[in-house]
Amino acid sequence: MDAPEWLTENYMLEALRVHHEDPGLQLHSMHVQPAMARGENYGGVLTRIRAQYQLSNSKQRLERSFIVKTSFEEDPIASAIMAPYDIFNREMRIYEEVLPKLNRLLREIDDTDQLFATAIHVDYKRQLLIFEDLSERGYVMASRLQGLDITHVKLILRKLAKMHATSAVLNERQNGCLETYDRGFFNRYTDNYSPYFVGSLLACAEYILKNMPDRAYYGHKLNALAPHYMEIGKRCFAPTAGHINVLAHGDLWVNNVMFKYDPRTSEPVDVLLIDFQYTFWGSPTLDLHHLFNTSLQEPLRLHKQDVLFQYYHSIFSDVLQRLNYSTHPVPSLNLFRQQVEQKRFFAFHSSCVVQPVMISEDTKDADFNSLMGEDERALKFKYNAYCNKQVHKNLINLLPLFDRRGLLEANQAD
Numbered sequence: 088m089d090a091p092e093w094l095t096e097n098y099m100l101e102a103l104r105v106h107h108e109d110p111g112l113q114l115h116s117m118h119v120q121p122a123m124a125r126g127e128n129y130g131g132v133l134t135r136i137r138a139q140y141q142l143s144n145s146k147q148r149l150e151r152s153f154i155v156k157t158s159f160e161e162d163p164i165a166s167a168i169m170a171p172y173d174i175f176n177r178e179m180r181i182y183e184e185v186l187p188k189l190n191r192l193l194r195e196i197d198d199t200d201q202l203f204a205t206a207i208h209v210d211y212k213r214q215l216l217i218f219e220d221l222s223e224r225g226y227v228m229a230s231r232l233q234g235l236d237i238t239h240v241k242l243i244l245r246k247l248a249k250m251h252a253t254s255a256v257l258n259e260r261q262n263g264c265l266e267t268y269d270r271g272f273f274n275r276y277t278d279n280y281s282p283y284f285v286g287s288l289l290a291c292a293e294y295i296l297k298n299m300p301d302r303a304y305y306g307h308k309l310n311a312l313a314p315h316y317m318e319i320g321k322r323c324f325a326p327t328a329g330h331i332n333v334l335a336h337g338d339l340w341v342n343n344v345m346f347k348y349d350p351r352t353s354e355p356v357d358v359l360l361i362d363f364q365y366t367f368w369g370s371p372t373l374d375l376h377h378l379f380n381t382s383l384q385e386p387l388r389l390h391k392q393d394v395l396f397q398y399y400h401s402i403f404s405d406v407l408q409r410l411n412y413s414t415h416p417v418p419s420l421n422l423f424r425q426q427v428e429q430k431r432f433f434a435f436h437s438s439c440v441v442q443p444v445m446i447s448e449d450t451k452d453a454d455f456n457s458l459m460g461e462d463e464r465a466l467k468f469k470y471n472a473y474c475n476k477q478v479h480k481n482l483i484n485l486l487p488l489f490d491r492r493g494l495l496e497a498n499q500a501d
Contacts (some may be wrong), residue, residue, distance in 0.1 A: 111143030171277035250405035254334035271367030273320030337365030
């Protein structure tokens with residue numbers, strides 16, 4: 088999808104003048120190109136702009152790169168589907184109003200860790216965000232097809248635990264200020280994602296019944312689950328009374344983080360969280376289930392989740408205690424693991440409905456309309472996501488586990 092026609096040199100000039108507080112700033116050139124390929128992003132239009140400009144008090148020309156994120160406003164079908172989720176206004180408010188406050192809370196305990204990318208311009212009228220291009224500081228995305236090893240995941244969990252803990256503290260200190268962020272993937276306002284979620288569930292069932300006859304039992308269970316799927320998801324996403332709820336990232340997977348590597352060892356040394364369109368108030372365990380079941384390498388997902396839940400809990404509880412959080416008792420590891428199990432449905436959803444699309448290697452039809460549509464092209468796109476050797480292997484390994492935990496039952500929301 089091309090950048091909007093109104094994203095001109097004059098627009099970028101005014102944005103840079105505001106950011107630098109320099110009305111005399113001059114823009115000398117601007118080069119525009121897509122920032123991501125098909126199949127890498129479904130949540131908006133991402134454009135990379137390389138700008139050469141000069142501050143009014145300097146003779147030196149600066150050459151900087153920026154990422155511009157815009158909505159689907161020029162696609163009426165996509166706009167209508169996304170409207171109830173309010174993802175663009177929400178993300179702009181998160182970057183402008185919430186994330187800076189979380190950074191300030193960390194500084195109270197002498198923690199200067201940078202958790203997020205920096206937004207340099209927010210435009211509510213155009214539904215646009217302009218960010219620093221993290222690639223200029225050496226940050227890159229890991230491979231969505233290869234997945235993450237334990238070193239990468241622990242870096243994410245360290246930052247995520249701090250984000251979660253500071254958000255709980257902010258909500259406590261400012262009288263529930265974050266509780267209005269209640270429009271995650273599953274929410275009480277809309278079922279507009281049903282064609283993607285239920286459609287993929289049915290595509291999974293169809294694939295199993297056609298290609299895995301010895302596991303037809305699971306295909307029949309998924310078909311029976313489909314009419315209840317959205318309601319189960321809504322109940323899973325509802326904040327649980329008595330638990331510590333947080334501002335969850337909402338869509339935490341390999342493409343929504345960026346890593347920096349040590350050039351000598353090629354080991355990851357830092358990570359920043361990006362893309363807060365689906366941020367919501369709810370259980371921190373939902374972010375963990377989503378990350379672990381979309382982005383971990385195998386067999387890390389099968390055998391090391393206990394280690395990762397423990398690692399996250401140690402940082403999460405430490406930051407809460409150091410910031411004197413008091414609304415609810417900080418859960419012990421044992422109690423936290425019970426909360427993890429209560430939200431385990433999202434692990435099933437992330438594994439069997441979301442990940443097949445995320446790791447699809449066939450990107451010819453990988454666009455928003457294929458994801459959300461119900462026509463022949465869209466149905467074929469969803470089915471083909473399961474025609475992947477890794478997805479096939481994952482279904483063999485994971486469906487029995489989810490079945491034993493009751494996550495394939497149609498009455499689990501009763």
